[in-house]
Amino acid sequence: MKFHILSGLVAQVLSVSAGTIIWDGRFNDFTSSADLNKWSWGNQVGPYQYYIHGSSAVSAYVNLSPSYKNPADAGSKQGAKITLDNTAYWNGQNMRRTELIPQTTAAINKGKVYYHFSLMRKDVNAPATTREHQIAFFESHFTELKSGWLSGAPGISDTLLRWCVGGQTKWSVEWEADVWHNVAYEIDFTANTVGFWHSTGSAPLTRKVAPVSASTSSNGADWHVGVLELPRSGYPDSDEDYYWSGVYIETGDITTSVAGPGLAPVDPPASSSVVPVPSSTRAPVSSTTLATSTTKAQSSTTSSAAPVSTTPSGCTASQWSQCDGNNFTGCKSCAAPYTCKYINDWYSQCV
Template structure:
């Protein structure tokens, strides 16, 4: 068999820092093995409603992009009538990477594919914050954006620092493949996108951003803001091909065919020794971490100066903003990393 030198060189430069493609999970109930005292597996699982895990996250080969050869299954995230976390008025179903890898330094690419169905479609009357960092310097959004004109929006949009940089009509059953290119050193972000089986292309950016992250605050999933007069209904979001890489960008939706990096080691394991075919399980180094680590302690927040509008972030570890919540709202914490004017 002959190998293309160009393809081999590209593979040699790319490295998976964190693999969240659900390949090592038999079902979503495996998420329950993680806790603050037992930090194992590829995901932290704690931002969800009061029900059992299968009310909010389910896994199936039917839930992945068919062109995603690196994943054996995808995930369906659900917002239902119980999906309120920690007493909040916002519905949320989110996962956070469990890893010690350097996913928040240098230049890295955050990959995922997302689609909606015609059944249990996300509301066009509410803002959904999708695949975001706690400082919200880059994220997808769908539905009516709080404070925008009108009362509905049918688009899927990419936001940087609260400003829309790209949008598309969000049609049912169309897979949107995304890579956030984040240069933490230069404080810039770019957006790579395609649909279906098409390779990723640079679609927007680079855009200057306050790329603030401690490496444990990227949320795979969705947060929905409430809107007065709009009743709750079940909403489903589908995710596939979730991983973070460095070195170079994998543009193929089939997934990386190059090198899997072992965090904490300089050894690079070639995919030919770990992946026999596109259906073979990919070994995730992060799923082998069993040593408990202490929960990060919150940092002091700055002295407030100015006014923050409703729904604005108002505190949390790593937040560098300032201000008092506008009259009629108060700053409500949703954990160590994020507080919001509600």
Template sequence: MFAKVAIFNALVSAVSAVEILWDGRFNDLTSSADLEKWSFSNPVGPYQYYIHGSGAISDYVNLNSSFRNPADTGSKQGVKITIDDTAKWKGQSMLRTELIPQTTAAINKGKVYYHFSVKTASENAPTAANEHQIAFFESHFTELKYGASGSSNTNLQWHVGGVSKWDVELVAGEWHNVAYEIDFDAGSVALHHSTGSDALTKTAGPFDASTSSNGADWHLGVLRLPSSNDADGAEDWFFSGVYVESGELTTSVASPGGSDDSGSPAPASSAALASSVAASSAAAPVSSSPATSAAAQTPAFSSSVAVAPSASSPATSSAPLPTTLATVVATPTSAAPSASAPASSSAALPEEFTIQDLIVWLRAKTGSISRD
């Protein structure tokens, strides 16, 4: 009896500990050209790629193992995001290259953590005389910034609702590891930060915020606002370890699936943990007593410029010409239920069930099934 209780408790703990809701670590991409397979009519891959200039994708987005934080052993490669004089989207004066999560997972519900690492280099370094918006939400309730229009600011700044809450000097070649702690229900945000291979610590917050997102309006990349004396040439920004998780915060820079500096495995997703527990348990039957489609999403609008809200979200494969920074958002379709998953979270276990049946049932009951 004790063994059964211990296994049950281990399974519950594994299921509820950590879950990657959306994985944007580029591990399954061969090159940045894979991003071009995505369109509004063919929503494949981890990212939406439509905010960029008129050049080839290799002008703006490139993948390489040398672009990742070397401490992040869970990532096979990182991404170099480039802006230059051609990176003007739909005739706008801003320079921008951005990737949007492609997912129907609940990355805009409850308490979640948006993870990424960011750095610059001495080559193609960004100018500090222009405001840069980095890893931002469309409504700008939280974001990173660099530089300042009309002056100069060499600090990486964390903003909440347009107000700087924390900053640190941005030094070329130094990785900054970030996790936005966002509680969409409570309306609050906090910042977890470290550099290099150090574990994340909470450095600011929580602060009240208008936490609004439709799940397709977080911009991984950079937007540079124009100024009266814009510098010419390209700017490079590097990102690594990009994912969104729920449950407990992963503080190790070695993202789930990797190993930390001690060689110990980094925390895995709840699915992997549950599988590990199940694999170590007998699969023999155990006796026991029985015990919506996604809503249409509308664009959110930037508070940094005047906006004219659109009457509806686009439903065609080509993005319409926006008049503002408003993100073009496609209405997601619901994922088809897995054949092995229970019909609903209220389904009871049968008289005889395996450990795997129990895992599936527990994940459904705790709401831990990934919808990515």
């Protein structure tokens, strides 16, 4: 009996020991989502930049509650429900989107780091399976989750949740309701690789995909915690809710416990009942160029030592891609027949 107790404690310690949080987005310091309104370009406070959303009040797009978090996530006081509704169009675009971006000067784009979050959906206001959704993505889309029908793919709908690198599916699973998917992107910005860790419920994270080569491009202010939905003619909007928990970035050894660094799981680890879909049965990944989103590099008013980079030579941006803006270092020429349209000082887009 003592042996079993000791073994359990050892296993718990091994699953909890981990690295150091360098950015914490777990909403623990928020009274409500209205706290997101304290951030602005002139008052860059709090853990998140909040500017990619529709025209309604913040509560139309982001809401917080203890009932929205993964019950096994002991490190979070509450989770977030991020919503797309019929007003969730930003800056006149035809893509619905609600996204939060880390507000930090931490080196979240240097060396090897782990981007953690948990994601869940319900049957009520479920994400449409007939449209492509880009979830927890970077500006260059070098890695992201996707759900729904991929733009340009055959068929009408797709029920998978996918992890993609450079637009190519590396892992997928049926996205069932009320199942928490715990994720960590293992990103090595020095080696230009990205790996994938995953579990469900309260089970510890395990590596599902070993690091693969990727164009790990990030200025440290372009990871989007939320969702961008690509438009599709003939399919009307419906409200969609995405539940988030345990959002943080760490360096050092990965935290495999869903509870968070230094904490014991609330529930005993349970094996996942969700089975990844073999690659032979997956729907083809579209070769259509993915729409990108806006970013905002760190303001010169907050950092006088911002890294300097040059625009890639000879490159062109595709339709919907960003093509200019303050501190933007990507492709500034649009592929024919598209032109670079000014949206605001921080963002222009190929249309």
